[in-house]
Amino acid sequence: MAVPVTMTEILRTIPSEEQLGFGTIFTNHMFVMDYETGKGWHSARIVPYEEFEASPSNMTLHYGQAIFEGIKAFRTEDNRIVVFRVNDYLNRFNRSADHLCIPRINVEEVKAGLFQLLETEKDWVPHKRGTSLYIRPFIIATDPYVGVKVSDTYRLFIILSPVGAYYAAGFNPVSIKVEDKYVRATPGGLGEAKTPANYAMSLRAQVEAKKEGFTQVLWLDAIHRKYIEEVGTMNILFKINGEVITPALNGSILSGITRRTVLEVLRDWGINAVERQISIEEVYEAHAKGTLEEVFGSGTAAVISPVGELSWKGHKITINNNQTGKLAQRLFDYITGLQQGGESDKFGWVETVTKG
Template sequence: MTRLPIEIKLSDTRKEKPNPNSLIFGRSFTDHMFIADYEEGKGWRRHRIVPYAPLQLDPASIVFHYGQTVFEGLKAYRTEDGTIKLFRPQENMKRLNRSLERLCMPKIDEEAALQALTQLILIEKDWIPTLPDTSLYIRPFVIANEAFLGVAPSKKYQFIIILSPVGSYYKEGIYPVKILVENEFVRAVKGGTGNAKTAGNYAAGLKAQEVAEQSGYSQVLWLDGIERKYVEEVGSMNIFFKINGEVITPAINGSILEGITRKSVLEMLRHWNIPVSERKISMDEIRNAYEKGQLEEVFGTGTAAVISPVGELNWDGYKMIVNNGETGQLSKRLYENLSQIQKGQMEDPFGWVMELKSDLARLA
């Protein structure tokens, strides 16, 4: 493996680390960040780790006006013996490149990106919290920074990685959340950018999220944008339904994100010989199963929350209380197994976990 040349400039001052008992997701950031520049005809260059600081961007940068930006999210964990582990980071880099391609942005070298990520994490290893349900959240992203007010792909970009020590994504933790099924707004349709991890997809969902929160719900469940009857995904998660012993999740259809935790859950369920289907599922089918007493569990999957049980679904005023509003056995089993594999507390039969090697880091 060719080592990526990375310039390292360490900060002269260090921030006070937040209290690990009261971490708020996405509010605290480490001392350093990684940056690489791209220019058409020259490729990716100037790979560097520098002190965390505001970016200097021209007001006419394309990212501000035409939304050329994509991002990823993954986590680093510190095991009981001090080892640092990443969960399927190669999948994140593959998905980042798929998103970049959809947005007409230059792809990154996946191996080089993982090297840069490894070096940054090892420099910031003391920021990785070790309390239960805590981790170091990793946010790689790419922005278009050419100053040009024209509707065309940028000729200049920056690839940046920042780190944030985090606790649970939902204040409820592993306790069931309440979900409002969205009937008015549409986030994505097949052929759009719903399967890319781009900022515009999330901006499109903010109004529905605001309405849901005002009604006491944690998230919205999006339906398809054409017939408005088939389930797609929750705002920050893929969604699963356990109906009469079978686990069902919407099939990848071009308008929902190919979640890495989703993929891992599917592989784990099949490993356990639990019946699984990836297919269309309508709200009518879910309501019918609920009324027959066959809707046994509902849960979301995502990097931030890992597994998030759903205790209530509200579909146009019709409330479905799932499993008496309690965490189901399968949701709990999945959460415990995934979390323990991620943290090295359980054998990893799938080869998902990547252990960071300190000899990759150039710390001087």
């Protein structure tokens, strides 16, 4: 699929790789596609990154019918531009679309448009280890209508942002508050969809946790208030007595692609990795017994994020002396090695976009 390209007349300055944070700098161009009932997805194009107009009665602004994804492109050691598990991410995009009654995309068509956008913006893919080009596809409803219904028109965008580490602490262990007052999601709701409302629900607890000195919030289930679900920006895993445990997907937990990657890698390494219900009491009991060996998060943005402290109802525990665990380090090194060409891709997860 050849996508028409309108080149920008004003080029932005590519930032120094030493100055990269996360999600604040954007490239010169973006991919756009429209949808209309009876016509389907149409008019794919690459245009300058710029502001766009929206009606004050735009349905997304009033009723939140929107979804997004987060993918990454990398520059490998041999200067190729590659993407990691892109089909898995775009298929999850479609699952989120189903939750919000948004028309599904043709994965191969959008992927082709994304690859053309990456080819156009290849100079923006940073070289330094630990950096990447963050890919943000999103869809919004565009009907100008103040009334609760499914929109008849939508617009899909893909924007790109060169990024460094997600957390300011980098790969150092983070401190997490176990939330026991607020709830994020319930089975049958939006918890397993990447939609703005899902994340808006987490903000109040996150703000309060940061005021108390914590990096993130760990959510418990909404019914019993004791079973662990996920962190606000990543899935969570516990290494207890040699076994890695992560909460089973239950309809209110995001099915993380990095989570899936970690589980598949661990099983390939012969490490027992299970998905099951796990309570916060079990984690604290394991710590008291000395069998809680490591805790770490997994997500596209941070890849692997070791957890050094958990605090639940004012009771703080320290994991592995607040040091990065050996397994978390091994996973981080291996997955980032896959992504940036230092490890052989035995799983077929990496696709080359361009040779740089």
